[in-house]
Amino acid sequence: xxxxxxxxxxxxxxxxxxxxxxxxxxxxxxxxxxxxxxxxxxxxxxxxxxxxxxxxxxxxxxxxxxxxxxxxxxxxxxxxxxxxxxxxxxxxxxxxxxxxxxxxxxxxxxxxxxxxxxxxxxxxxxxxxxxxxxxxxxxxxxxxxxxxxxxxxxxxxxxxxxxxxxxxxxxxxxxxxxxxxxxxxxxxxxxxxxxxxxxxxxxxxxxxxxxxxxxxxxxxxxxxxxxxxxxxxxxxxxxxxxxxxxxxxxxxxxxxxxxxxxxxxxxxxxxxxxxxxxxxxxxxxxxxxxxxxxxxxxxxxxxxxxxxxxxxxxxxxxxxxxxxxxxxxxxxxxxxxxxxxxxxxxxxxxxxxxxxxxxxxxxxxxxxxx
Ligand code: XIL
Numbered sequence: 001x002x003x004x005x006x007x008x009x010x011x012x013x014x015x016x017x018x019x020x021x022x023x024x025x026x027x028x029x030x031x032x033x034x035x036x037x038x039x040x041x042x043x044x045x046x047x048x049x050x051x052x053x054x055x056x057x058x059x060x061x062x063x064x065x066x067x068x069x070x071x072x073x074x075x076x077x078x079x080x081x082x083x084x085x086x087x088x089x090x091x092x093x094x095x096x097x098x099x100x101x102x103x104x105x106x107x108x109x110x111x112x113x114x115x116x117x118x119x120x121x122x123x124x125x126x127x128x129x130x131x132x133x134x135x136x137x138x139x140x141x142x143x144x145x146x147x148x149x150x151x152x153x154x155x156x157x158x159x160x161x162x163x164x165x166x167x168x169x170x171x172x173x174x175x176x177x178x179x180x181x182x183x184x185x186x187x188x189x190x191x192x193x194x195x196x197x198x199x200x201x202x203x204x205x206x207x208x209x210x211x212x213x214x215x216x217x218x219x220x221x222x223x224x225x226x227x228x229x230x231x232x233x234x235x236x237x238x239x240x241x242x243x244x245x246x247x248x249x250x251x252x253x254x255x256x257x258x259x260x261x262x263x264x265x266x267x268x269x270x271x272x273x274x275x276x277x278x279x280x281x282x283x284x285x286x287x288x289x290x291x292x293x294x295x296x297x298x299x300x301x302x303x304x305x306x307x308x309x310x311x312x313x314x315x316x317x318x319x320x321x322x323x324x325x326x327x328x329x330x331x332x333x334x335x336x337x338x339x340x341x342x343x344x345x346x347x348x349x350x351x352x353x354x355x356x357x358x359x360x361x362x363x364x365x366x367x368x369x370x
Contacts, residue, residue, distance in 0.1 A: 042076060085327070127192035222256060273317055287310055
């Protein structure tokens with residue numbers, strides 16, 4: 001009797017373990033998901049060989065204190081560019097009027113330099129992560145214009161000439177997101193404190209000040225949902241056209257690229273070509289492709305195809321200079337905290353294992369569609 005029970009138990013246990021391990025709620029299910037296989041091809045080296053300037057990522061503290069994170073970040077040839085996720089924003093750099101704090105941004109520049117990575121400054125004038133002394137200060141148009149000038153001059157001026165790759169010393173590699181997210185999705189201007197107090201002119205003010213503070217930086221306007229043709233991307237194109245006709249110094253349009261799995265627009269190339277036809281460069285600046293959790297084999301394959309499509313679009317547009325990912329490991333992605341139920345938006349999982357998405361990028365760089 002006892003023996004019979006033992007035998008049954010021995011048969012049941014493996015079956016139970018297998019079915020549990022396949023259940024999406026269990027973490028070790030990751031072991032079952034497909035992973036990247038082309039990791040011997042470092043992404044930045046490959047994209048530079050194919051004629052682009054960089055394949056980079058957005059990083060900041062606390063992850064930059066994590067040794068494992070730094071290990072992957074500094075893998076030779078993997079990432080050639082870095083954008084700080086938070087440390088150069090207004091709340092981080094000028095929390096009180098006229099009192100600038102650059103220490104975290106400086107530390108990030110030092111890490112990027114030590115890894116041979118070029119920098120993108122991010123971001124001067126934005127309605128988010130804006131200290132309340134600016135957003136609720138009740139300033140007149142004249143005062144707020146002055147405040148914008150002081151801020152842009154302070155921040156861009158501080159890093160002028162310091163955000164260069166020590167290896168190449170090319171000033172052209174240094175870019176800034178001068179204005180971020182100026183539009184609503186319907187193409188109207190976002191009613192930020194800058195727009196409601198100053199009007200559209202705050203944009204020209206910011207760019208003129210940035211150019212004076214760092215004549216070598218490529219100056220960008222950056223936004224999301226402008227990657228494919230849309231009312232918002234048309235509004236962006238019209239704004240840039242108008243700025244250029246007024247002689248406002250603008251060099252690039254940044255496409256953030258916060259995508260949803262399976263919803264990459266089919267008009268990326270056409271849209272970016274319309275932008276570069278204005279005489280500006282374009283770049284994908286914060287790419288992530290969020291998945292409605294849990295991940296499955298299918299979502300991983302779809303994500304591979306999606307990353308492939310985005311990078312392929314950049315490869316096809318001459319004026320697309322590079323691609324920056326919105327981080328590289330799911331361990332530190334902003335997605336789960338901002339979009340409940342979504343996650344897994346990056347090319348490495350939380351254990352730093354590359355996903356098929358990595359291969360999707362390699363394939364795109366090599367000219368292969370997935
Ligand atoms: C995000 C950061 O990644 C988060 O750490 C932070 O809490 C919120 O901002 N558009 C941008 C980025 O331009 O600066 C934002 O980054 C994501 C949306």
